[in-house]
Amino acid sequence: MTVTLADVAARAGVSSATVSRVLNGNYPVADGTRTRVLRAVDELQYVVNGPASALAAATSDLVGILVNDVADPFFGIVASAVQSEMGGEGVTGAGQKLAVVCNTGGSPERELTYLTLLRRQRAAAVVLTGSAVEETAHSTALADRLRHLAAGGTRIVLCGRPPLPPRSGTTEQPPAPAEDGVVTLTFDNRGGSHRLTAHLLTLGHRRIGYVTGPADRSTTRHRLEGHRRALGEQAPEALAEAERLTVHGGAYDRSAGYDGALELLRRAPDLTAVLAANDTVALGVCAALRDRGLRIPEDVSVGGFDDLPFAADASPALTTVRLPLHEAGARAGRLALGLETPPPGDVATVRADLMVRASTAPPAPR
Amino acid sequence: MTVTLADVAARAGVSSATVSRVLNGNYPVADGTRTRVLRAVDELQYVVNGPASALAAATSDLVGILVNDVADPFFGIVASAVQSEMGGEGVTGAGQKLAVVCNTGGSPERELTYLTLLRRQRAAAVVLTGSAVEETAHSTALADRLRHLAAGGTRIVLCGRPPLPPRSGTTEQPPAPAEDGVVTLTFDNRGGSHRLTAHLLTLGHRRIGYVTGPADRSTTRHRLEGHRRALGEQAPEALAEAERLTVHGGAYDRSAGYDGALELLRRAPDLTAVLAANDTVALGVCAALRDRGLRIPEDVSVGGFDDLPFAADASPALTTVRLPLHEAGARAGRLALGLETPPPGDVATVRADLMVRASTAPPAPR
DNA sequence: CTGTTAGCGCATTCAG
DNA sequence: CTGAATGCGCTAACAG
Numbered sequence: 001m002t003v004t005l006a007d008v009a010a011r012a013g014v015s016s017a018t019v020s021r022v023l024n025g026n027y028p029v030a031d032g033t034r035t036r037v038l039r040a041v042d043e044l045q046y047v048v049n050g051p052a053s054a055l056a057a058a059t060s061d062l063v064g065i066l067v068n069d070v071a072d073p074f075f076g077i078v079a080s081a082v083q084s085e086m087g088g089e090g091v092t093g094a095g096q097k098l099a100v101v102c103n104t105g106g107s108p109e110r111e112l113t114y115l116t117l118l119r120r121q122r123a124a125a126v127v128l129t130g131s132a133v134e135e136t137a138h139s140t141a142l143a144d145r146l147r148h149l150a151a152g153g154t155r156i157v158l159c160g161r162p163p164l165p166p167r168s169g170t171t172e173q174p175p176a177p178a179e180d181g182v183v184t185l186t187f188d189n190r191g192g193s194h195r196l197t198a199h200l201l202t203l204g205h206r207r208i209g210y211v212t213g214p215a216d217r218s219t220t221r222h223r224l225e226g227h228r229r230a231l232g233e234q235a236p237e238a239l240a241e242a243e244r245l246t247v248h249g250g251a252y253d254r255s256a257g258y259d260g261a262l263e264l265l266r267r268a269p270d271l272t273a274v275l276a277a278n279d280t281v282a283l284g285v286c287a288a289l290r291d292r293g294l295r296i297p298e299d300v301s302v303g304g305f306d307d308l309p310f311a312a313d314a315s316p317a318l319t320t321v322r323l324p325l326h327e328a329g330a331r332a333g334r335l336a337l338g339l340e341t342p343p344p345g346d347v348a349t350v351r352a353d354l355m356v357r358a359s360t361a362p363p364a365p366r
Numbered sequence: 367m368t369v370t371l372a373d374v375a376a377r378a379g380v381s382s383a384t385v386s387r388v389l390n391g392n393y394p395v396a397d398g399t400r401t402r403v404l405r406a407v408d409e410l411q412y413v414v415n416g417p418a419s420a421l422a423a424a425t426s427d428l429v430g431i432l433v434n435d436v437a438d439p440f441f442g443i444v445a446s447a448v449q450s451e452m453g454g455e456g457v458t459g460a461g462q463k464l465a466v467v468c469n470t471g472g473s474p475e476r477e478l479t480y481l482t483l484l485r486r487q488r489a490a491a492v493v494l495t496g497s498a499v500e501e502t503a504h505s506t507a508l509a510d511r512l513r514h515l516a517a518g519g520t521r522i523v524l525c526g527r528p529p530l531p532p533r534s535g536t537t538e539q540p541p542a543p544a545e546d547g548v549v550t551l552t553f554d555n556r557g558g559s560h561r562l563t564a565h566l567l568t569l570g571h572r573r574i575g576y577v578t579g580p581a582d583r584s585t586t587r588h589r590l591e592g593h594r595r596a597l598g599e600q601a602p603e604a605l606a607e608a609e610r611l612t613v614h615g616g617a618y619d620r621s622a623g624y625d626g627a628l629e630l631l632r633r634a635p636d637l638t639a640v641l642a643a644n645d646t647v648a649l650g651v652c653a654a655l656r657d658r659g660l661r662i663p664e665d666v667s668v669g670g671f672d673d674l675p676f677a678a679d680a681s682p683a684l685t686t687v688r689l690p691l692h693e694a695g696a697r698a699g700r701l702a703l704g705l706e707t708p709p710p711g712d713v714a715t716v717r718a719d720l721m722v723r724a725s726t727a728p729p730a731p732r
Numbered sequence: 733c734t735g736t737t738a739g740c741g742c743a744t745t746c747a748g
Numbered sequence: 749c750t751g752a753a754t755g756c757g758c759t760a761a762c763a764g
Contacts, residue, residue, distance in 0.1 A: 001519060004739095004740095004741060004742085005741065005742060005743095006741080006742095014750075014751085015750065015751045015752075016741090016742075016743095016751090017742095017743080017744080017750075017751060017752080017753095018746085018749090018750060019742095020742065020743060021743090021749095021750085024743080027749090028749060029749070029750085030749060030750085033749085033750080037442065045514075047482055047485050047486050048741090049421070049424075049486065049488065049740085049741050049742070050420075050486040050487040050488065051415075051416070051417040051418070051420035051421040051488055051740085051742095052417070052421045052740070052741035052742045052743095052756095053488065053741075053742050053743070054417035054742090054756095055415070055417040055418045055740090055741080055742075055743095055755095055756050055757065056742040056744075056755080056756055057422050057742080057743055057744090057756085058740075058743095058756070060416075060417060061483075062487070064466075069446075070436065070441075070442040070445050070446050070467060071439045071442025071443055071445075071446060072442070073437045073438075073439070075436075076435070076436040076438070076442065077437055078744040079436050079438060080435075080469050080471065083469055094481060096479070098468075098480075098483040098484070098486075098487065099468075100430075100466035100467065100468060101436065101468075101469070102464075102465075102466060102468065103445065103446050103449055103467070105636070106447065113462070114464075116413060117427075117462060118464070119462045120413050120414050120415070120416040121416040121428070121464065122415065122416065122417055122418070133755085143735085148411075154745085158764075206600050206618025248457050252678070254675075254679060279437070280481060287679065290681070302708075306604045309620075310620070313620055313653065315653065315656070316493065333605065351405050368757095370756095370757055370758085371757065371758060371759095372757080372758095380735085381734065381735045381736075381738080381759075382735095382736075382757090382759095383734075383737095383758095383759080383760085384733090384734060384735075386758065386760090387733095387734085387759095388758060390759085393733090394733060395733070395734085396734085397735060399733085399734080414757090414758085415756085415757050415758070416756085417756090417758095418740095418756070418757035418758045418759090419757075419758050419759070420740095421740050421741065421742090421756090421757080422739085422740055422757075422758040422759040422760080423740085423758080423759055424740070424759095425762085436750090448753090462756075584738065
């Protein structure tokens with residue numbers, strides 16, 4: 001019914017082993033034979049049986065990309081960048097990886113589930129993107145599972161989240177990096193956030209509201225830490241009331257920003273700036289401010305994070321911190337394919353640059 | 367090294383067939399045996415070898431979801447809805463499908479490539495979402511490949527695109543539906559667009575600009591057709607200059623709307639309304655109008671399409687046509703799993719409802 | 733209800 | 749450079 005290697009072999013007048021060799025291209029085959037085989041493949045419309053070859057070779061061409069939210073452009077950009085590196089070899093060719101995105105919805109359970117599903121498929125690699133859930137039980141479970149996968153030959157790349165915690169159970173010196181083949185590309189969230197807050201402080205702002213991302217997420221924590229550190233360094237007096245000026249948004253979405261800004265306004269009607277966990281949240285903040293009759297940046301300055309495409313388009317254009325999402329995703333893809341040598345220590349930090357635009361300005365004179 | 371079915375069988379003191387049966391749960395097994403096996407599975411941390419089982423069973427648990435643009439929320443919503451239906455059976459269980467999204471970037475070639483990759487994996491199902499590229503060579507190639515897949519046991523669902531063209535080569539009567547097991551959920555783009563334009567005409571608008579989506583896409587064409595039909599029915603005089611008032615946007619993105627609106631204003635400074643191919647484009651239109659000093663809806667009314675979450679949040683809230691994206695995606699998922707019986711004729715049309723909001727109003731009196 | 737027996741389609745030794 | 753033979757890990761008859 002379905003055409004197999006043997007069919008192609010018969011048609012080309014060679015053995016199936018030879019067909020396999022030309023298809024995988026990792027073995028010398030005479031030119032004449034090769035073309036004959038290729039022609040047969042074409043005429044028969046032969047398509048490799050993935051499972052069979054995965055079984056025999058003990059490795060598949062599946063590459064999983066785990067994202068927290070497919071509907072969020074942040075992940076869309078990273079995912080498509082990862083995929084962009086998987087093109088190779090043309091359609092017929094082997095080596096064609098099937099890059100595939102798995103939507104965890106930010107749920108630790110689904111993250112784990114996908115990981116076993118991918119393990120079951122003997123995935124060639126898996127790339128985990130975006131912030132990690134910081135809950136001890138989950139993170140050790142996750143680390144365990146990832147190390148299992150890595151041990152089974154699956155390449156693991158973390159993109160946009162912190163490195164795995166050191167192996168559980170061992171009481172070694174903490175500075176020893178994982179050393180387990182898991183490569184990490186982590187964003188400089190603390191640094192970027194620090195620079196953004198410093199920018200506001202330099203403009204003269206002292207009462208700066210902050211709407212965080214969801215709790216228990218590494219990114220949420222790091223960005224807040226960077227903010228607080230800048231405050232501590234440049235305006236210790238502002239740090240004192242930082243807690244009161246911080247609202248915990250429940251998600252990285254617009255309504256978190258909208259509601260958060262209203263709450264901030266309630267707590268401190270005299271604030272002169274609001275920083276948000278990311279650009280989407282920032283847009284919600286802007287909407288709330290406008291609904292309250294406040295002008296941006298004349299009355300209140302606003303800052304975001306990520307620099308998604310719409311940030312520059314917003315009105316006013318949003319001051320934010322740029323994360324080179326596409327670049328990082330592409331690099332993660334190459335790392336996943338083993339096309340690029342891992343950074344020393346298997347951890348690299350990706351820069352986060354301040355982008356000053358129209359949504360921030362000096363506070364209005366009182 | 368890696369633990370296999372046989373290892374589990376040995377440990378549980380049964381045959382490997384029995385282990386297979388409890389794992390797949392589709393065969394009677396004594397309760398005592400079952401628990402013994404399950405315990406062994408657990409102790410050994412056994413994970414099924416997907417490729418091996420796919421090879422033996424001639425079908426895998428992979429479900430592919432093809433989307434035109436992962437970074438676009440339209441697809442994110444549909445994709446996550448499809449995935450939401452794949453939960454089943456708990457983590458250990460078999461039957462767990464690996465739903466996986468493939469980003470074609472709107473490229474016909476990548477679409478075809480993914481299809482062969484999925485065929486190679488013997489995917490259980492594939493769901494193609496969003497508008498189809500309307501180019502004869504490609505659509506027949508696509509239809510061919512899909513029918514191959516279907517013949518090979520892969521379930522095919524089209525969601526948000528028109529049904530496949532009738533089988534090439536046969537000169538049968540056109541009304542005969544495909545009858546090849548490909549199920550289609552098509553959106554009522556023409557009808558929705560018709561209702562939106564009718565709404566504007568009823569308000570009194572006569573000079574209505576239109577910014578289309580990318581050329582060669584089914585969705586682009588259908589929406590434009592609905593618009594023109596409404597014009598023809600209710601305002602034949604307006605239809606006459608419809609061509610001049612139509613700008614072809616190059617993509618479903620914001621800048622297409624921005625540039626398109628500027629071009630429209632150049633051609634017809636006196637237009638009173640602008641319709642866009644979708645909400646994202648509409649937002650670009652709004653930005654351009656505002657930059658030109660025009661108020662919405664006092665000076666110009668604006669309408670979108672899709673009703674993505676941000677449409678209701680925009681200011682002013684966008685009048686648009688609501689597509690039940692989540693509902694349609696979930697249904698596509700169930701259809702892909704064979705959990706729901708296909709509609710008669712294997713084609714169902716999904717409704718598109720007009721959502722009147724603040725961005726449309728009667729034209730200003732002259 | 734459970735064990736035995738064959739392959740599934742391909743990648744690899746190992747010989748030629 | 750090429751062919752023949754073996755087995756990857758599992759499922760599906762087929763017996764018991």
